[in-house]
Amino acid sequence: MVIAAAIQLDAVLGDISANLAACERLADEAGRAGADIIALPEFFSTGIGFADSLAGAALAPDGTATELLVTLARRHSALVGGSFLCRDPDGHVRNAYILADANGVAGRHDKDLPTMWENAFYVGGDDDGVLTAGDYQVGAAVCWELMRTQSVRRLRGRVDLVMTGSGWWSIPAWKPRALFDRLERDNSAIARTAAATFSRYVGAPVVHAAHAGELNCEMPWLPGKYRGHFEGSTMITTADGTIVAERRADEGEGVVLGEITLGRANPTLEPPEDFWLHSRGLLPSAVWHYQRWHGRRWYQRHVAGRSANPYESRL
8 A cells, every 4th residue: 555645736827936836735734744745737837828938938848847846756755656747859839747756757648638728828749658667667647638539548457546636617607507517517626537437448546637706717719708717626535436535625735645546457338439438528629629629839939949948947
């Protein structure tokens, strides 16, 4: 048995200094509690929303975000992982999940497909997300990768642990309220279900870190503002899908701790033939396509080819 910790973060959108300080504080809390594994959420250095400030917020692969992960891993003799906007030498930004242990960086996984307005800030990757840490194989899956059948197929039966993080936002309370309230209830349930059932599809315990708190930002290609919140559902599960620790969104920022056994088990759910593991509904599907089209053009105009953010240091 090992002690796993997952961080739930209330990020300040685009404020790298504040977010890294909060992550260090929360990870130190987990380390002092004896955590052998510490998961930070997706976009732990910046948060996520459609905001101009993120266009220049990507850090270098060996910059301060990676340095923090390595420092925490060495300080607490723990396995530490999380994802951030990472500008690579080719000039492109990727959503890079970096895994660190006491020896340094153990591996990296780039999220395969940006979600909705995320297309404005990074491009996808194509690795299998199976990372080696000592005697164990660790699978990395970021946010809506938990929603896709292809994520199950690359990790199923191959990993002893899945580390993941999300920045899953709510559906806003627009009119007609009855419709949008129902859509949000479904969205919130899927956010929890996606993390909770992924272990059953893959056959390994899951440590899922997430964001909580309010989110206010622009709406891509629309005159109105987005006002909503992050869904949280930070949790730790066993390989058979049992939730051993959870922090819901309304509990805010904090740490969850739970004991799990590393290792592979027989998956108890068969992946569907469909692209998606969970139904998204008509409106999220439409938003997925229009924001992807808009975001890719916005990325080329505002993000591609820039230098890495100067808020960085070298390992």
